[in-house]
Amino acid sequence: MDETAVRVRGGNHYLYRAVDKHGQSVDSLLCAGRDRAAAQAFFEHAVMRSESGWPGKVNVDGHAATHLALRLLGKKDRRWRSVQMRSNRYLNNIVEQDHRAIRRRCASMLGLKSFRTAAITFAGIELAHRIRKRQFWVGSDRQDKDVSLKHLWDLALACGSGCGRMQSPAAAVSPLMHQNSRGTIPMLTDAQIRDAKPLRCARKVTDGRGLYLLVTPNGGKYWRFNYHFEGKRKTVAYGVYPDVALEKARARHQWARSLLSDGVDPSGRKRELRNAQSPYG
Secondary structure (H helix, E strand, C coil), rough: CCEEEEEEEEEEEEEEECCCCCCCEEEEEEEECHHHHHHHHHHHHCCCCCCCCCCCCEEECCHHHHHHHHHHHHHCCCHHHHEEEEEECCCCCHHHHHHHHHHHHHHHHCCCCCHHHHHHHHHHHHHHHHHHCCCCCCCHHCCCCCHHHHHHHHHHHCCCCCCCCCCCCCCCCCCCCCCCCCCCCCCHHHHHHHCCCCCCEEEEEEECCCCCEEECCCEEEEEEEEEEECCCCEEEEEEEECCCCHHHHHHHHHHHHHHHCCCCCHHHHHHHHHHHCCCCC
8 A cells, every 4th residue: 555646736635545466456545635544544445345355464655644544443443453564665566666557647637626626537547547457357258359448448437336247356346446535635724724824826725615715925815716607717705814714714605605506606696795785794
């Protein structure tokens, strides 16, 4: 098991991945950080896959958060106590080399703009990589026939719904490679907002669900929300920090999202309220 850094919205996110001793992909999970919670979430996600089974040995690197996650998992589930943890840089060469398929695809990209699109993109890359490693087979009646990549892709996706038409030699059914989770994205805290330092260029500090804090080079901090309405990309401002605190920004964000769900443009409604000299939020 190992994690590789990927760039999402200009910052480092981490794709946790695991392979078996034969180099076959086991599971992967995109996380916002490289901490104990992310490692623990990945291990729990990997063992939930019925075809993966329970590991007997886990090869990890020397990252302290990974070791701590495995120890804490042993307190939650006694089965983790029987898993042998080995930390040797040479034993992890298989997964380190397997990362190249991900990095090679990321190198040609212009950048991933959101966690959701990054999760979907990496899910597709992982599935294509798994098909290329021949982890799927299409049954004895089709072994001698030429099967296109598109057909293999459709079968692999269909197995995610439990159709069972495409199977793995190691298991009865192999579903979709992995399901990314947003549960590992930490939400902003007031301390993080206060400690957000200005850089040479403006940067975004995301709170989730489209809400972010724009930190400008001169030290200004502005709440923003980018959205699409009637085919156009728009931005609505929620105020300036610290005049608008975190909880108040979240309340205004919830108000804007409820307007969108009702088919109302938040920017237009805000303009109407301002023209009518009504208080906002």
